[in-house]
Amino acid sequence: MAAANFAGVLVPVLTPFTPEGEPDAARFAAFCRWLLDEGADGLAVFGTTSEANSMSPQERMALLDHLIAAGIPAAKLMPGTGACAISDALALTRHALAHGCAGVLMLPPFYYKGMPDEGLYAFIAGVIDRIASPALKIYLYHIPPVAQVGWSLELVGRLIRAYPDTVVGLKDSSGDWQNTAALLERYPGFAVFPGSEVFLLAGLRKGAAGCITATGNINVRGIRRVWENWRGQEADALQAEITLLRQTMQAYPMVPALKRVVAHFRNDPNWAFVRPPMLPLGAAQSAALLADLAKLGFALGERRQAA
Amino acid sequence: MAAANFAGVLVPVLTPFTPEGEPDAARFAAFCRWLLDEGADGLAVFGTTSEANSMSPQERMALLDHLIAAGIPAAKLMPGTGACAISDALALTRHALAHGCAGVLMLPPFYYKGMPDEGLYAFIAGVIDRIASPALKIYLYHIPPVAQVGWSLELVGRLIRAYPDTVVGLKDSSGDWQNTAALLERYPGFAVFPGSEVFLLAGLRKGAAGCITATGNINVRGIRRVWENWRGQEADALQAEITLLRQTMQAYPMVPALKRVVAHFRNDPNWAFVRPPMLPLGAAQSAALLADLAKLGFALGERRQAA
Numbered sequence: 001m002a003a004a005n006f007a008g009v010l011v012p013v014l015t016p017f018t019p020e021g022e023p024d025a026a027r028f029a030a031f032c033r034w035l036l037d038e039g040a041d042g043l044a045v046f047g048t049t050s051e052a053n054s055m056s057p058q059e060r061m062a063l064l065d066h067l068i069a070a071g072i073p074a075a076k077l078m079p080g081t082g083a084c085a086i087s088d089a090l091a092l093t094r095h096a097l098a099h100g101c102a103g104v105l106m107l108p109p110f111y112y113k114g115m116p117d118e119g120l121y122a123f124i125a126g127v128i129d130r131i132a133s134p135a136l137k138i139y140l141y142h143i144p145p146v147a148q149v150g151w152s153l154e155l156v157g158r159l160i161r162a163y164p165d166t167v168v169g170l171k172d173s174s175g176d177w178q179n180t181a182a183l184l185e186r187y188p189g190f191a192v193f194p195g196s197e198v199f200l201l202a203g204l205r206k207g208a209a210g211c212i213t214a215t216g217n218i219n220v221r222g223i224r225r226v227w228e229n230w231r232g233q234e235a236d237a238l239q240a241e242i243t244l245l246r247q248t249m250q251a252y253p254m255v256p257a258l259k260r261v262v263a264h265f266r267n268d269p270n271w272a273f274v275r276p277p278m279l280p281l282g283a284a285q286s287a288a289l290l291a292d293l294a295k296l297g298f299a300l301g302e303r304r305q306a307a
Numbered sequence: 308m309a310a311a312n313f314a315g316v317l318v319p320v321l322t323p324f325t326p327e328g329e330p331d332a333a334r335f336a337a338f339c340r341w342l343l344d345e346g347a348d349g350l351a352v353f354g355t356t357s358e359a360n361s362m363s364p365q366e367r368m369a370l371l372d373h374l375i376a377a378g379i380p381a382a383k384l385m386p387g388t389g390a391c392a393i394s395d396a397l398a399l400t401r402h403a404l405a406h407g408c409a410g411v412l413m414l415p416p417f418y419y420k421g422m423p424d425e426g427l428y429a430f431i432a433g434v435i436d437r438i439a440s441p442a443l444k445i446y447l448y449h450i451p452p453v454a455q456v457g458w459s460l461e462l463v464g465r466l467i468r469a470y471p472d473t474v475v476g477l478k479d480s481s482g483d484w485q486n487t488a489a490l491l492e493r494y495p496g497f498a499v500f501p502g503s504e505v506f507l508l509a510g511l512r513k514g515a516a517g518c519i520t521a522t523g524n525i526n527v528r529g530i531r532r533v534w535e536n537w538r539g540q541e542a543d544a545l546q547a548e549i550t551l552l553r554q555t556m557q558a559y560p561m562v563p564a565l566k567r568v569v570a571h572f573r574n575d576p577n578w579a580f581v582r583p584p585m586l587p588l589g590a591a592q593s594a595a596l597l598a599d600l601a602k603l604g605f606a607l608g609e610r611r612q613a614a
Contacts, residue, residue, distance in 0.1 A: 021393070021433070053391040053418035056364070056398070084360040086328070086583060091363070109584045110418065111360035113453055119584035126328070126583055146420055148455055149584075276393060276433055277416045277426035277456075 005102035005137055006078060006169070007209045008041030009223045010193065011216035012049040014258055015063070017273040023059050027270065029070035031262075036076060038220040041210065041227075043072070044105050044171070046080035048146055049214040049255055054275040057088050061095045074100035078212075082107030082141055086126050093127055093136070103137040105171060105212075110147040117155040124159060128166050136166050143173035143195065150174065153182055160187055171195050171212045181206060197223045198246050201239040204230045215246050217258050218265075218300055248292050256281045257289055264290055265300030312409035312444050313385060313476070314516045315348030316530045317500065318523035319356040321565055322370070324580040330366050334577065336377035338569075343383060345527040348517065348534075350379070351412050351478070353387035355453055356521040356562055361582040364395050368402045381407035385519075389414030389448055393433050400434055400443070410444040412478060412519075417454040424462040431466060435473050443473050450480035450502065457481065460489055467494055478502050478519045488513060504530045505553050508546040511537045522553050524565050525572075525607055555599050563588045564596055571597060572607030 013035065016027040032043055045067070046052035046060050055063075064079055081092035081104040089106065096104050106127075108120050128136065140159070144150035151159075151170065159167040172180045173195025180199060183192045184206040191209035194200060200211045200223065216223055219242060226238045249257055256274055260281045263271035272280045281289065320342065323334040339350055352374070353359035353367050362370075371386055388399035388411040396413065403411050413434075415427050435443065447466070451457035458466075458477065466474040479487045480502025487506060490499045491513040498516035501507060507518045507530065523530055526549065533545045556564055563581055567588045570578035579587050588596065 048419075054393065054416065056392050056394040059392070059394055085363045085366070086361065087363040087366055109361065111355075111453065112584055113455070115584040116586060119586045122583035122586065146418065148420070276430035277419055277422035279423060279426045279429065 005075075006042045006139075006191065006193075008227050009039070009210055009216055009220060010042040010044045010078065010212040011035050011040045011220060012044040012047035012212055012214055014217050014255070014262065014271075015046075015050045015052070015055070016259075016271055017275055019270065019273065021273070021275060023055060023063050024270065025063055025066040027268075028063055029067050029072060032067055032072050033070070035217070035220060036072070039224045040076075040216065040220045042076050042078055042102075044078045044080065044212050047105060047141070047212075048143060048173070049217065049258065050080070051255065051275055051278065052080045054278070057083070057092055060092060064096065064099060064101075068099050075102045077101040078103040078105050078139060080105045080107065080141065082109070084109045084111040086123055089123070089127055090130060094131060097131065097133060097136055100135075103139050103168070105139045105141045107141045107143070107147055108149045108151060110149045113148055115149065117152055117158075120149070120151070120155060121158060124167075125162070128163055134165060137168050138163075138166055139169040139171060139191070139193075140167065141171050141173070142179075143171075145173070145175060153179070153186065156183065156190075157186065160190060169193065169209060177202065180208070184208060196246060197226070197242050200226050200242070201230055201235055213246075214254055214258060215242075215249055218261050219245055245296060245298060248296060251292070252281065252285060252289050253278070257285075260286050260289060261293065261300065312382075313349045313446075313498065313500075315534050316346070316517055316523055316527060317349040317351045317385065317519040318342050318347045318527060319351040319354035319519055319521055321524050321562070321569065321578075322353075322357045322359070322362070323566075323578055324582055326577065326580065328580070328582060330362060330370050331577065332370055332373040334575075335370055336374050336379060339374055339379050340377070342524070342527060343379070346531045347383075347523065347527045349383050349385055349409075351385045351387065351519050354412060354448070354519075355450060355480070356524065356565065357387070358562065358582055358585065359387045361585070364390070364399055367399060371403065371406060371408075375406050382409045384408040385410040385412050385446060387412045387414065387448065389416070391416045391418040393430055396430075396434055397437060401438060404438065404440060404443055407442075410446050410475070412446045412448045414448045414450070414454055415456045415458060417456045420455055422456065424459055424465075427456070427458070427462060428465060431474075432469065435470055441472060445470075445474050446476040446478060446498070446500075447474065448478050448480070449486075450478075452480070452482060460486070460493065463490065463497075464493065467497060476500065476516060484509065487515070491515060503553060504533070504549050507533050507549070508537055508542055520553075521561055521565060522549075522556055525568050526552055552603060552605060555603060558599070559588065559592060559596050560585070564592075567593050567596060568600065568607060
């Protein structure tokens with residue numbers, strides 16, 4: 001199995017929109033730069049938290065072009081390139097590869113439900129075989145609570161065996177620790193990233209490669225402290241802190257809530273815009289969220305001030 | 308409320324692919340022509356049965372361009388133009404309208420689950436307000452068993468009230484007769500099409516506009532006999548015949564099975580190709596299906612030979 005190109009704390013980056021609802025490339029690049037400065041080990045742009053499926057393939061490719069032009073290193077980028085249509089998945093993956101992105105994160109085709117694993121295999125094999133490049137590194141994106149279609153344990157194994165130099169990792173956003181643990185046990189050397197920092201310490205103790213987590217958009221530093229100190233005496237206490245922040249956020253619709261927090265701390269109301277079918281947080285929910293965070297002593301990009 | 312542009316038996320047309328997996332525009336246009344010759348009242352191209360979400364927006368628009376160029380009347384066309392991304396939905400809808408299509412069939416954005424109705428409203432209102440054309444006629448596509456996101460009874464009512472000249476109908480593929488009946492009772496004059504001919508006669512007796520059904524790809528004539536004779540003495544017997552064929556087909560994966568039937572009766576093996584994540588029917592299943600159909604005396608495009 002190939003060495004994976006990523007490890008540590010990766011952020012599925014929020015996508016800002018203009019008041020007219022268009023992707024805001026300048027704010028996006030500035031935010032990506034800031035996340036790297038905060039210590040993010042990689043940027044999983046165009047994931048669920050990024051509202052990627054609320055953008056056309058062309059909009060996503062234009063944003064990636066802009067990131068590269070703005071100097072965000074391709075070696076830090078793991079764009080989401082999965083799609084319902086193999087033609088879209090191929091175009092997005094080829095585009096990311098042409099930019100030299102170190103990996104891509106692929107949803108299974110998610111419109112049809114109950115398709116056999118053989119059909120999902122044919123989809124991903126179709127992408128790999130047509131691109132036929134040793135530079136292609138695929139991370140499978142497993143998020144059945146949203147996509148309703150996922151990569152089963154057996155299918156993951158089959159893909160690793162068939163494409164050991166290409167299918168190198170997986171983001172597990174199942175929220176099911178038993179699944180994450182089973183992946184880590186069955187496929188040593190395969191780069192498994194829990195999709196929430198709640199499972200970061202437990203994951204690292206079983207060989208996880210890090211985590212790829214929505215809350216990374218507002219808490220890279222806190223999550224990195226667990227990553228840096230996971231063998232130390234403080235590890236459980238550090239984990240408890242980041243779990244508490246995650247649980248606080250999870251009381252709200254995650255994407256609008258994260259954008260509300262970014263808008264607040266950057267003093268930039270444009271950051272609160274989402275694309276339908278999402279809705280921005282209302283005034284009362286926004287106030288409650290910010291009050292909850294204040295109780296935790298949270299400030300964006302600052303070290304925790306009080307426990 | 309505006310008069311709807313469609314009534315009767317509409318077919319969500321199968322999309323043929325080449326051996327290389329590309330949309331096969333010539334076979335597609337020929338099949339559309341044949342369906343109209345068989346008596347189809349309209350063609351709901353690019354639906355679930357059409358593997359529409361397995362094609363990129365560009366592939367779908369190119370196929371529609373080809374249909375129009377091949378002389379398929381736009382007045383008979385109701386292309387599916389819903390998408391997860393409002394930008395894709397806008398592009399597809401504008402393209403269909405520019406061709407003069409008599410209506411469009413719109414899925415809700417289906418990636419994110421559990422979004423509030425207000426968010427789905429914002430999505431469809433965003434499309435309607437930006438296009439701002441009295442020629443736009445939207446049929447809502449309700450298929451929660453696949454999309455997992457649907458148009459609730461309340462949201463349908465709100466859309467009808469807000470856009471009475473634009474939101475003119477709905478395809479109900481919920482498989483839930485109570486939902487179809489409730490739509491017909493609550494919104495008289497709204498063009499409700501059950502998504503299966505199993506509910507055609509019951510639907511017509513409550514005011515349905517016809518049906519839009521996958522099995523139409525192989526049984527326009529049978530289904531039209533119910534449509535033409537639904538007030539007659541034979542209606543229940545004719546309904547029983549088409550229900551039996553539908554149930555026979557439903558024992559197999561519907562899209563690959565329909566394509567297998569078309570491939571067999573047109574003596575054209577290319578028709579059996581599907582795009583992943585779907586798989587073609589295997590040899591044993593194909594033989595069993597054709598044997599089941601033979602027992603019903605079924606022959607494509609022929610009047611039923613034996614009951």
